[in-house]
Amino acid sequence: MSAREDTLARIAQNRPKGDHALPVVPNFAPLVGDDLEAEFGERLKRMGGRIAVPVPGEDPFAAVRERLDGAAVIASAVPEISGNRDLAQVARPQDLADVDVAIVRAVFGVAETGSVLFTQRELQVNAVAYLAQHLVVLLDPADILVNIQAAYRRADFAQAAYAVLHTGPSATADIEGVLIHGAQGVRSLTVILCPRGTTENATA
Amino acid sequence: MRIGLFVPCYVDAFEPEVGIATLELLERFGLDVHYPYDQTCCGQPMTNTGCHAEAAATEALFVKNFAPFDYIVAPSGSCVHQVREHLTAIPQTDEVKAVRAKTYELVEFLHDVLQVAEFPWAEFPHKVGYHNNCNALRGIHHGRPSELNAPYYSKPLDLLAKVKGIEIVTASRPDECCGFGGTFSVFEPAVSAKMGYDKVADHSQAGAEYVVSADSSCMMHQKGCAARIGVPLKFIHIARILNGATA
Amino acid sequence: MTNADQSGLREPAAESDRGQDGRPLQHAEAATQPVAVKAPREAQPRGAKIRGDRPIDQAEAAERFLAAPLHQKAHDARLWDLRSKRDTAAFGIPEWEELRELASQIKTHTLANLDRYLLEFEANAKANGVHVHWAADGADHNRIVHGILKDHGAKTLIKSKSMLTEECGFRHYMAGTGIEVIETDLGERIQQLDNEEPSHVVVPAVHKTRLDVAEVFAKTMGTDPENDDVHYLAESQRMHTRPLILNADAGMTGCNFAIAETGTVVTCTNEGNADLSGNVPKLQIHSIGIEKLIPKIEHLGVFIRLLSRSALGSPITQYTSHFRAPRDGTEMHMVLVDNGRSERLGMEEFWTSLKCIRCGACMNTCPVYRRSGGLSYGATYSGPIGLIIDPTFNKRKYSTLPFSSTMNGSCTNVCPVKINIHEQIFAWRKVLAEEHQIPLLKQGMMKAAGQVLSRPATYRAAIGAADSALKVLPRFAVYNPLNTWGKGREMPDSPRQTFHSWYKQNRMKKDGAR
Numbered sequence: 024m025s026a027r028e029d030t031l032a033r034i035a036q037n038r039p040k041g042d043h044a045l046p047v048v049p050n051f052a053p054l055v056g057d058d059l060e061a062e063f064g065e066r067l068k069r070m071g072g073r074i075a076v077p078v079p080g081e082d083p084f085a086a087v088r089e090r091l092d093g094a095a096v097i098a099s100a101v102p103e104i105s106g107n108r109d110l111a112q113v114a115r116p117q118d119l120a121d122v123d124v125a126i127v128r129a130v131f132g133v134a135e136t137g138s139v140l141f142t143q144r145e146l147q148v149n150a151v152a153y154l155a156q157h158l159v160v161l162l163d164p165a166d167i168l169v170n171i172q173a174a175y176r177r178a179d180f181a182q183a184a185y186a187v188l189h190t191g192p193s194a195t196a197d198i199e200g201v202l203i204h205g206a207q208g209v210r211s212l213t214v215i216l217c218p219r220g221t222t223e224n225a226t227a
Numbered sequence: 228m229r230i231g232l233f234v235p236c237y238v239d240a241f242e243p244e245v246g247i248a249t250l251e252l253l254e255r256f257g258l259d260v261h262y263p264y265d266q267t268c269c270g271q272p273m274t275n276t277g278c279h280a281e282a283a284a285t286e287a288l289f290v291k292n293f294a295p296f297d298y299i300v301a302p303s304g305s306c307v308h309q310v311r312e313h314l315t316a317i318p319q320t321d322e323v324k325a326v327r328a329k330t331y332e333l334v335e336f337l338h339d340v341l342q343v344a345e346f347p348w349a350e351f352p353h354k355v356g357y358h359n360n361c362n363a364l365r366g367i368h369h370g371r372p373s374e375l376n377a378p379y380y381s382k383p384l385d386l387l388a389k390v391k392g393i394e395i396v397t398a399s400r401p402d403e404c405c406g407f408g409g410t411f412s413v414f415e416p417a418v419s420a421k422m423g424y425d426k427v428a429d430h431s432q433a434g435a436e437y438v439v440s441a442d443s444s445c446m447m448h449q450k451g452c453a454a455r456i457g458v459p460l461k462f463i464h465i466a467r468i469l470n471g472a473t474a
Numbered sequence: 475m476t477n478a479d480q481s482g483l484r485e486p487a488a489e490s491d492r493g494q495d496g497r498p499l500q501h502a503e504a505a506t507q508p509v510a511v512k513a514p515r516e517a518q519p520r521g522a523k524i525r526g527d528r529p530i531d532q533a534e535a536a537e538r539f540l541a542a543p544l545h546q547k548a549h550d551a552r553l554w555d556l557r558s559k560r561d562t563a564a565f566g567i568p569e570w571e572e573l574r575e576l577a578s579q580i581k582t583h584t585l586a587n588l589d590r591y592l593l594e595f596e597a598n599a600k601a602n603g604v605h606v607h608w609a610a611d612g613a614d615h616n617r618i619v620h621g622i623l624k625d626h627g628a629k630t631l632i633k634s635k636s637m638l639t640e641e642c643g644f645r646h647y648m649a650g651t652g653i654e655v656i657e658t659d660l661g662e663r664i665q666q667l668d669n670e671e672p673s674h675v676v677v678p679a680v681h682k683t684r685l686d687v688a689e690v691f692a693k694t695m696g697t698d699p700e701n702d703d704v705h706y707l708a709e710s711q712r713m714h715t716r717p718l719i720l721n722a723d724a725g726m727t728g729c730n731f732a733i734a735e736t737g738t739v740v741t742c743t744n745e746g747n748a749d750l751s752g753n754v755p756k757l758q759i760h761s762i763g764i765e766k767l768i769p770k771i772e773h774l775g776v777f778i779r780l781l782s783r784s785a786l787g788s789p790i791t792q793y794t795s796h797f798r799a800p801r802d803g804t805e806m807h808m809v810l811v812d813n814g815r816s817e818r819l820g821m822e823e824f825w826t827s828l829k830c831i832r833c834g835a836c837m838n839t840c841p842v843y844r845r846s847g848g849l850s851y852g853a854t855y856s857g858p859i860g861l862i863i864d865p866t867f868n869k870r871k872y873s874t875l876p877f878s879s880t881m882n883g884s885c886t887n888v889c890p891v892k893i894n895i896h897e898q899i900f901a902w903r904k905v906l907a908e909e910h911q912i913p914l915l916k917q918g919m920m921k922a923a924g925q926v927l928s929r930p931a932t933y934r935a936a937i938g939a940a941d942s943a944l945k946v947l948p949r950f951a952v953y954n955p956l957n958t959w960g961k962g963r964e965m966p967d968s969p970r971q972t973f974h975s976w977y978k979q980n981r982m983k984k985d986g987a988r
Binding site: 025027037038044066117183195199207 | 491493552555576582585592659679682715736738750754769771772774779793799810812817819
């Protein structure tokens, strides 16, 4: 018998007896207040991320302008800003190893945790969200969901080949509990609250 | 109400005053308390070591001694946990099941069955750290363990709150195991002792003069640990305080 | 040396990265108040001695760990800090206990229908363009993965942390194949470079100090042996590993949850290395223990809320990654590994250990684990969950482990899927005693104790009219020829008389009937 048939047969024989119905998961009350932007931002900060709320009419990228000005390679996956590395033309993920700043738009944010979701559609090349030194995320405040439970009711997870919740930047505390950002992935993650399709194309 | 008094073997041998206090305290409430003279042990040393067959005769003796009573009361959460949850090496006759169900630890008997409102004779003008025996806390539910997100309660602290002059201080790890663990204390002595050192240091740092518990076994271990590393703590069973001991 | 005052004691809080608002962060893989380690250095205590199938002497290894007080203190403090953060996170959610119950029930349901869910998962994964493999055991897993790598001519493999691949002995197997395996989780990488197993399921190098890490990195990566600044060490590892990631032929991850309805593998990590492993090389492999199945995506809404809060006290891991289908032009393989799980499913008292989601909360809260170090267990899984899982792999070798516990029950209360861990430890002891897998000495002592304690006259005679035996030893130690009580503790005082004789003297005169 193959491993597959062997395992399946043994499970059929050994499985716990009785009717163990799948429980219905109730809708839990959101753990956050009504001001989802504020709740999201506070939780993102507690997870090591940064939050920026642009002043209307001014540079939406003001909070990261210094970082952008100092960057040699910028990969943008958003129309709001153009970089100098075209993600559509990247043949191999490895070619993104020298990216200083990547800019992407989140599908949605989650207030309970300060998380943002990306799929391969937003990232264009998945690896850019990890190989870049810094990640800048555009999030429409209207796209903030209350909690994780609400997030997992979205269809994105079943549809995307790859979907990932980022909550702050790469972090480790594997040596003596000292918290360090940028263990392997991005060293910083900044979320700019920026409605979809309202910002003119800016140049990096 | 006929009460069978079970005096666990280490109480019998090392802290007879705890047995005496338990007996006197129960008698203060007008109860008819009997001490079955042929009693020995609840079987816990064997079952906790996995040796259930070896515990069977001892368990049978326990049932034989205590079957005639309305309640069986013992000043030990650990032994009562053994009787209630683990006295299973012998066939579970109605008699065995009844004995297991009507066996109470002293604190819960006072708190839940007698629902004692006051201990007018009790006064203990000292700073006290309470030690929860793990079986008492998580096995027979003396209180809410620190891990659970549930309403707080503590039966022993409820009772101690009725004692004049007592001041309760709380250790930084209020219900961390002290490392006694029954036979663990002799089969894994280094870890057991280290847990004890940390426990008594924690009580001491919280400002306790006395450690109080419903279990003499943990305190015997902690007392030995405190003496070894020179932590100046005193230890006293809750039965003695509730019966009016002042030091 | 950095951040050290004149006594050599570090001011560690200053070392951790801060939040945007300058406040310390309440999350991440471990303490926000890291433990300061004093110079001079102390050699790192090593784990249990492995002698084939002979029973592990956990107590012996634990004693050596305790003999290294700087390590032990740091270890205890860090893991207690994780336990405290877990409490804060859990108490912040009113429905916490309900979530635990739901998670437990979802796992019960899934395990009771595991064959059906595995077939559903397989069908969906295949439809997604994934190659699905079934491995009967660890060796089978290793052969399958090796085969995939060979087919692609892969010479290097980057991987994220996976307890399953540890369980399979994957790295050891691969050492003989000419294919280089590179761990990319910092803690796991430290352990790989030090040729040591992980000591904890979430923080693999938690038993090491920065000085130990500095020594390992100096030897293996050529870092400055005198520089034990944690930022320097972590950054050195990043720089050292980055080219290995970029040049890897294949990437591999474990699996936290496998979703039957979509064929998705979910990983929960903090460093971003699982996503690098899955998204950079052209070939990706995910190893999945068959018990990782859950029915639907919506159930992640229960488990994700529990996992990192239980593990680290953070509301979620930095990365929660859902791998469903290969990227264009790449290949994706999933290996479903049994390795004793379908057998364990039939063990009435022990099958619920298959619910484990490897959060490590039971280890963090375990007072014995915190004072012994994970390596003292000499097994892939250490701490409370290890005590009940390890004997299913090798009953003789791990026969001692269920005794390395006080059965205090804290583990059961923190378990996010409500495994009755301490009750299973108790149950394992019975099984092991019945099957004569406990030392003859111990069983003999218990037999003698049982014989004495079941005969009142013999018992009274044994302790003697003057209670003489009890002047020396605690009661249970009377039957213990090892006399280990007095090693670390003072003997109890011996009272003038037992309660028994007091009663006879004071009460039976009045009431002979008693």
